[in-house]
Amino acid sequence: xxxxxxxxxxxxxxxxxxxxxxxxxxxxxxxxxxxxxxxxxxxxxxxxxxxxxxxxxxxxxxxxxxxxxxxxxxxxxxxxxxxxxxxxxxxxxxxxxxxxxx
Amino acid sequence: xxxxxxxxxxxxxxxxxxxxxxxxxxxxxxxxxxxxxxxxxxxxxxxxxxxxxxxxxxxxxxxxxxxxxxxxxxxxxxxxxxxxxxxxxxxxxxxxxxxxxxxxxxxxxxxxxxxxxxxxxxxxxxxxxxxxxxxxxxxxxxxxxxxxxxxxxxxxxxxxxxxxxxxxxxxxxxxxxxxxxxxxxxxxxxxxxxxxxxxxxxxxxxxxxxxxxxxxxxxxxxxxxxxxxxxxxxxxxxxxxxxxxxxxxxxxxxxxxxxxxxxxxxxxxxxxxxxxxxxxxxxxxxxxxxxxxxxxxxxxxxxxxxxxxxxxxxxxxxxxxxxxxxxxxxxxxxxxxxxxxxxxxxxxxxxxxxxxxxxxxxxxxxxxxxxxxxxxxxxxxxxxxxxxxxxxxxxxxxxxxxxxxxxxxxxxxxxxxxxxxxxxxxxxxxxxxxxxxxxxxxxxxxxxxxxxxxxxxxxxxxxxxxxxxxxxxxxxxxxxxxxxxxxxxxxxxxxxxxxxxxxxxxxxxxxxxxxxxxxxxxxxxxxxxxxxxxxxxxxxxxxxxxxxxxxxxxxxxxxxxxxxxxxxxxxxxxxxxxxxxxxxxxxxxxxxxxxxxxxxxxxxxxxxxxxxxxxxxxxxxxxxxxxxxxxxxxxxxxxxxxxxxxxxxxxxxxxxxxxxxxxxxxxxxxxxxx
Numbered sequence: 034x035x036x037x038x039x040x041x042x043x044x045x046x047x048x049x050x051x052x053x054x055x056x057x058x059x060x061x062x063x064x065x066x067x068x069x070x071x072x073x074x075x076x077x078x079x080x081x082x083x084x085x086x087x088x089x090x091x092x093x094x095x096x097x098x099x100x101x102x103x104x105x106x107x108x109x110x111x112x113x114x115x116x117x118x119x120x121x122x123x124x125x126x127x128x129x130x131x132x133x134x135x
Numbered sequence: 136x137x138x139x140x141x142x143x144x145x146x147x148x149x150x151x152x153x154x155x156x157x158x159x160x161x162x163x164x165x166x167x168x169x170x171x172x173x174x175x176x177x178x179x180x181x182x183x184x185x186x187x188x189x190x191x192x193x194x195x196x197x198x199x200x201x202x203x204x205x206x207x208x209x210x211x212x213x214x215x216x217x218x219x220x221x222x223x224x225x226x227x228x229x230x231x232x233x234x235x236x237x238x239x240x241x242x243x244x245x246x247x248x249x250x251x252x253x254x255x256x257x258x259x260x261x262x263x264x265x266x267x268x269x270x271x272x273x274x275x276x277x278x279x280x281x282x283x284x285x286x287x288x289x290x291x292x293x294x295x296x297x298x299x300x301x302x303x304x305x306x307x308x309x310x311x312x313x314x315x316x317x318x319x320x321x322x323x324x325x326x327x328x329x330x331x332x333x334x335x336x337x338x339x340x341x342x343x344x345x346x347x348x349x350x351x352x353x354x355x356x357x358x359x360x361x362x363x364x365x366x367x368x369x370x371x372x373x374x375x376x377x378x379x380x381x382x383x384x385x386x387x388x389x390x391x392x393x394x395x396x397x398x399x400x401x402x403x404x405x406x407x408x409x410x411x412x413x414x415x416x417x418x419x420x421x422x423x424x425x426x427x428x429x430x431x432x433x434x435x436x437x438x439x440x441x442x443x444x445x446x447x448x449x450x451x452x453x454x455x456x457x458x459x460x461x462x463x464x465x466x467x468x469x470x471x472x473x474x475x476x477x478x479x480x481x482x483x484x485x486x487x488x489x490x491x492x493x494x495x496x497x498x499x500x501x502x503x504x505x506x507x508x509x510x511x512x513x514x515x516x517x518x519x520x521x522x523x524x525x526x527x528x529x530x531x532x533x534x535x536x537x538x539x540x541x542x543x544x545x546x547x548x549x550x551x552x553x554x555x556x557x558x559x560x561x562x563x564x565x566x567x568x569x570x571x572x573x574x575x576x577x578x579x580x581x582x583x584x585x586x587x588x589x590x591x592x593x594x595x596x597x598x599x600x601x602x603x604x605x606x607x608x609x610x611x612x613x614x615x616x617x618x619x620x621x622x623x624x625x626x627x628x629x630x631x632x633x634x635x636x637x638x639x640x641x642x643x644x645x646x647x648x649x650x651x652x653x654x655x656x657x658x659x660x661x662x663x664x665x666x667x668x669x670x671x672x673x674x675x676x677x678x679x680x681x682x683x684x685x686x687x688x689x690x691x692x693x694x695x696x697x698x699x700x701x702x703x704x705x706x707x708x709x710x711x712x713x714x715x716x717x718x719x720x721x722x723x724x725x726x727x728x729x730x731x732x733x734x735x736x737x738x739x740x741x742x743x744x745x746x747x748x749x750x751x752x753x754x755x756x757x758x759x760x761x762x763x764x765x766x767x768x769x770x771x772x773x774x775x776x777x778x779x780x781x782x783x784x785x786x787x788x789x790x791x792x793x794x795x796x797x798x799x800x801x802x803x804x805x806x807x808x809x
Contacts (some may be wrong), residue, residue: 057793065789131786 041082048075062115062125066108073104139190140197143183144217147227148266150180151234155259162252170242173255177235177262184227191224192628198272200334214334218272221628222404222467226269226397229471233392233478234262236600240482241385243596244489254294258389261287265394268401273333274323277405281319281362281398285312288395292382304381311375315365319402322358325351335405342409343635349411352636356414359406360421367399367451370425374709377444384485387440391447392478400454400470407463408635416551419459419543423557426452428707430564434571435703438495439484442572446521447477449561453536456554461652462539463631469532471625472613476517476529479604483514486593486601487576491586497572502581506590509598511577513605518573520608522566523671526617528608535621537562538663542655562667566674574682619660 052071059065077097084093119125154176158169165172191197200216217223238258245254264287267280286309293305327333329351330341341347347355363369368376376396380387390396403418410418429448436442450473457466488495490507504511520529540555581587592598614623633649680686693700702708783794 053792053796057789057796127789128787 038082038086041078041086045075045078045082048072048078060126060128062118062127063112065127066111066115069111070104070108073100076100137190137194139186140194140219141199143187143190144219144223144227144270147180147183147187147231148217148263148270150176150183151259151263151266155256155263158252158256158259162256165252168252168255170238170251170255173259174235174238174242176259177231177238180262181228181231181235184224184231187219188224188228191219191221196220198336200272211331213275214273214332215276216272216334217270218335219270221630222401223269225467225471225629226401227266229397229474230262230265230269230394233474233604234258234265234389234394236478236603237385237389237482240388240485240597240600241383243594244385244485245383250294254291254383257287257290257294258386261291261389261394265398268398272335274326274335274338275333277402278316278319278323281316281366281402284366284395284398285309285316288312288379288390291386291390292379294382294386300378301381304375304378308375308379311372312365315361315363315372318358318361318364322355322361325355325358339409339635352409353411353413356406356410357417360403360410360414360418363399363403363455364421365399366402367396367455368425368448369399369421369452369455370428371709373425373429373448374706374713376448377441377706380438380440380444384440384481384488387444388478388481388485391444391481392474396447396451397470397474400451400458400466403455403458404463404467404470407458408632410634411636415459415461417459419456419551419554422452422454422456422459423554424452425449426456426561427557430561430568431703432706433568434564435700437498439487439497439500439572439576440481440495442497442568443477443480443484446480446565446569449565450477450521453533453558453561456558457536457539460539460543460554461631461634462536462543462656464626464629465532465535465539467629468613468626469536472520472528472532472608475604475607476520476527479513479517479601479608480521482597482600482604483510483517486510486597489593489597490590492589494583494586497575499583499586500576500581501579501583502577502587503590504577506587507577507592509592510601513598513601514577515573516605516608518569522569522675523562523667525668526610528610528613530617531610531613531619531623533562534619534664534667535626537667538656538659539652541659541663542652545659546652546655559666559670563670563674566671567678570675570678571682574678578683618664621660 048071052068052073052075055068055071056065057068059068077100080089080093080097080100083089084091084097087093115125118130122130124130154173158165158173162169196219198216198218198220200214203213203215205212238255241254241258245251248254261284264280264283268277268284271277271280289305289309292308293301295301296305323333326338326347329347330338332338332341342352365372376391379390382390426449429445429452433442433445433449436445450469454466454469454473457463457469486507487500487503487510490503490510491500494500516527520527523530523533537555537558540558544552544555610617613625614621616623631649681689681692705711783790
């Protein structure tokens with residue numbers, strides 16, 4: 034079976050949906066961050082697929098690399114925030130972190 | 136001299152007012168509560184009025200008029216002004232002299248009273264009002280001062296208003312006077328309707344040119360005289376005066392001698408020349424009836440002040456009668472002489488009451504001549520004067536009045552004969568009851584030993600006025616001939632003015648000219664004198680037989696004449712009569728009016744209130760359910776939507792993301808189908 038653009042896009046869509054689902058349904062901040070990583074990777078997969086089958090060329094690969102870099106930076110900062118939340122609230126559950134709500 | 140007549144009358148009028156104002160506002164802060172101020176001012180006033188009198192003697196009548204204001208389409212002018220003529224010049228002295236002496240007397244008599252300064256303020260106001268009546272030259276202003284006299288008498292009679300009787304007496308004096316004043320007011324209006332002016336000079340010249348028809352003139356005269364009936368306590372409005380004895384005794388002296396009751400006689404003398412024959416006859420009969428009724432009541436009274444009060448009413452009747460029969464000069468002459476000896480008697484009674492520590496019943500007195508020699512002698516002189524004994528002023532004036540009534544009777548004949556008969560009877564009765572008072576009070580043995588032992592002569596402040604006033608009851612102040620006032624300087628000053636209506640026809644009794652009247656008077660002089668002396672002597676003799684030598688058992692006499700005695704003791708039942716007729720009628724009317732007020736007026740008011748309450752209730756309900764309902768509905772709707780929408784606003788980012796995704800999907804499908 035020949036692998037076509039649609040296969041890539043399908044895998045990307047599945048990855049995106051899983052990421053989205055993780056982002057919406059998980060309570061743990063780490064899990065939400067992982068959902069975000071999944072979405073970013075789904076995007077990366079799409080960019081790569083379009084760089085191979087579409088007219089995007091090498092630009093798609095470059096954008097993917099940027100996205101990966103971005104994800105790294107984002108993960109570092111987000112994890113640092115989560116760590117601080119954990120230190121302050123003694124939990125990583127985002128439902129319980131609501132002291133600004135009142 | 137001109138200056139004296141131009142400005143001094145005004146000054147004399149204003150000074151007591153100033154005294155009143157100063158004492159009423161600052162009295163409590165002045166040393167001695169300001170009694171020296173009131174008294175000093177009045178003595179100053181006395182000297183000013185003596186000076187005015189001297190000026191009047193050399194310059195004659197003086198009158199000054201100022202414009203006050205004008206009214207109406209034809210600019211009817213109202214004026215104020217004063218007049219100095221024989222009447223007002225003499226009255227100024229009488230009023231100021233007696234008022235000054237009463238002030239002096241009161242300093243001791245009222246000592247220690249809680250309203251001491253107020254008392255002197257009121258005396259000032261009273262004097263001011265009376266002086267206003269005396270010097271004014273128009274009826275309107277006279278009416279104003281007339282009412283002021285009513286007010287100040289009310290204040291002074293009810294001076295001890297903490298007690299019930301003075302309150303009642305003050306009210307009675309005021310209300311009874313109002314009845315007379317009502318007639319006075321109507322009289323003024325009649326005069327004004329025809330003349331269009333209030334000034335006496337205008338009125339008199341208008342009458343002599345016949346501006347008032349004769350019927351109206353009689354009505355106006357009688358109605359104006361109604362004011363005098365009230366103020367001078369004439370029948371049928373005499374009942375207030377004996378009750379007015381509830382005031383402080385010096386006030387009684389002032390009211391009875393100089394101020395209030397003199398006002399009525401003064402008014403009658405002022406309008407004398409415009410009184411028609413019928414009106415004059417009316418005046419004469421009222422005076423005679425009053426003199427008779429009051430004299431019979433005085434026979435049996437036991438309160439020293441009540442006897443003097445009825446004696447005053449009786450003597451006022453004399454004065455009014457004298458003016459009524461046309462003896463203007465003698466009426467005013469008697470007013471003056473009576474003012475002095477009656478003031479002396481009242482102040483003497485005050486001195487007795489002061490000495491006896493507020494005993495007023497003469498049957499508890501007796502023998503006081505040893506304890507109070509000065510009071511006794513002065514009182515005796517005044518009593519001789521009022522009884523008409525020769526060498527006193529009372530003899531001169533009373534004898535002239537008796538002669539005038541005889542002249543009147545002989546000129547007119549018919550029923551008018553009653554007037555001289557009454558006059559002579561009253562003369563005899565006056566001598567009797569006055570000596571009864573003197574004997575019971577000063578002579579004989581003390582009946583109340585305990586009070587007698589504590590009794591003492593009054594201090595000089597009280598006896599000095601007595602001495603001055605009794606001194607003025609001696610004949611030579613008025614005429615050098617002790618047996619006749621005619622030709623004396625005083626009668627020459629008080630020359631009777633000629634009536635404006637001499638010889639007018641249409642009256643039952645025609646008014647005779649002054650000369651004609653004097654001719655008749657001359658004939659009546661000696662018979663009148665002898666008759667009056669006999670009657671006065673008889674009265675005094677009977678009095679001595681009854682009360683000094685006790686030859687007749689008065690108790691038995693009382694029993695024998697029981698109905699008459701009771702009738703006199705109860706003052707002819709006038710108070711009861713008025714109580715059951717006029718007072719109950721007015722009270723009934725008031726009760727009716729009050730019922731009308733209560734049920735009709737109050738009913739309307741309450742109905743309106745009830746309606747308003749009901750309307751408001753309805754309005755309240757509308758507010759509550761409709762207006763509030765709308766407001767609450769708005770609020771409630773917002774609340775419901777809020778409650779629904781807040782469910783979406785969870786504050787969780789995940790929920791928002793969920794909505795975001797859902798919406799995008801929705802939008803995708805929407806656009807897809809479009």
